[in-house]
Amino acid sequence: MFSPIYIVLLVAMVVSWLVQRRLKSKFEQYSQVGLQNGLSGKQIAELMLADNGITDVRVISTEGRLTDHYNPADKTVNLSEAVYAERSAAAAAVAAHECGHAVQHATAYNMLQFRSAMVPALSAVSRFMPILLIAGVFLLNRTPWPLGAGVVLFSLTTLFAFVTLPVEFDASKRALAWIDKRGIVTPQEHAMAKDALWWAAMTYVVAALSSLATLLYYVSLFLGGRRNS
Template sequence: MMFPSSPAYIIVLLTMLASWLVQRRLKNKFEQYSQIGLQNGLSGKQIAELMLADNGITDVRVISTDGRLTDHYNPADKTVNLSESVYAERSAAAAAVAAHECGHAVQHAQAYSALKFRSAMVPALSAVSRFMPILLIAGVFLLNRTPWPLAAGVVLFSLTTLFSFITLPVEFDASKRALAWIDSRGIVTKQEHAMAKDALWWAAMTYVVAALGSLATLFYYATMLLGGRRNN
């Protein structure tokens, strides 16, 4: 069984470390900004409902979901899912998250092209996720005999990497919409805007690191595949 060169392995380790550091920084930022009350006293739920109404969206519900930093927009059932703390909290962090998730709802309502493309990939990725790990593991152990299982795994993994990079403009655009709206609507003060922007920036960095991590892992397996082929 062949293993990739040390540079590929080091890159994967570095992206794993970067992911851990960014996640930790994000958690600290949200904990910090969650302690500072929003001057207007609105909760995350109220902010989300207000942003939806201002954008003429009447068929999306704002609901509470379990966990922390589990906030997301579900285009399938048209729900803005806010974690329990964000849903009830009245802070700059809650305002940022609530408006960001509503930004996705606005993207959906306006048929934002990157979101449509990402959503179209979801069924294929659901199918891919069933077979890809098996192909990659089997491919590594069978590489000395045949490169085809690992090659198939690399092709499928490339789809997940593509998905992670398509996610980036979707997330950055949602944050841009959120910050523009909370400013124009007077939801936040100048100081609160700075906190909301900082929180969303660190949240966006988790997607950037995830995309780079996926690319590094793809490079890892591709290097292994090419090394195995040269030695066959």
Template sequence: MSSPYLLIIVLMIASWGIQWRLRSKFKQYSLVPLHSGLSGAEVAAKMLADHNIHDVRIISTDGQLTDHYNPTDKTVNLSEGVYAERSAAAAAIAAHECGHAVQHATAYSMLQFRSALVPTLSAVSRFMPWILMGGILLLRTSVIPLGVGIALFALTTLFSFITLPVEFDASRRALAWMDKRGVVTVQEHAMAKDALWWAAMTYVVAALASLATLLYYVSIFMRRR
């Protein structure tokens, strides 16, 4: 078994473990009432107002841990549990998503770079798997199709790694603001930081898995050459 392939398996197992840990932490911290008594939606509203952002809507969305900021329509989308809940976990996630809104409003360079790649990746993702599959099947004839597929997959790997500083920066902004405004106590800050750290780890593992997969395709390409 090749090293990249083994690494992919290890990272898949790690990803499952981190997702389980994140959900466990969120459930644990959701049981701790927030001292300030603010709901996730109220935390989001205060953070946006404090940063003079008045053109972003806060809406509730279905699902669990489906929270995200949409720069296209300028909406902070909070899952049902986060939107109405008054806990350290809800406050952390709401503030984190607003951190992305602050990045957008202040033209944070890494977010701009990431957003610029989205249209290209949306188009590429539709046919990239077929190009890679076709490239492997046609290896005996030509290495060009697989080479093209690898180049396209490299874009998705780049996107995964660009996402990391964007996510870590949003968490940094969220925690700093919550401390400054007294949204969380010292104990609640530790909970919020822990929850956001586990959330960030899901992106780290995803980036490493993408890199391992890229190396796997590259190893196939190099052996054929």
């Protein structure tokens, strides 16, 4: 019989794959629908930044697909090549969402500040955590404490994944409110943009739950090692 935690991990992997596949399918579908106003992702991003009085953020193109992100370190909205140039409902949704993060940064949104403050610690943790987890599993029959240290560090990455959720949902909320107020999309295009952003948000939800499931797996190993030591 499989342990419940193994079943949870397997379900998390399958759900993650299904959500990612659905997200790609949605973006491909909505990328085929041209915006009635004819604006590109780049133009929409620049317009949203201007409307929010943000003049020190650049909109640039980055390689890949679904690689869009906002970088608070150098204040750049990085749009994937397709989103940067496309004039579609999907491009409008993504461009406005990433600008939503820029608005969060400009207005000192507390959850984004908290998330950004965690980044240096996570960068340091990422160097040692995999080593401690692997070594901890191999040394479990002798001592559970290396794995215990790995679990503590991994819990920080899980916390980061959950802190990311309100940041992402808020950015999408800001994006949809702005594109409606500005008249960027028609009602039909709004529905597409909202659906695309919802599936994008689900990838973060699944990632957070998968991280939690993995953390529980390592915790169960640690507790079992303590009982046997």
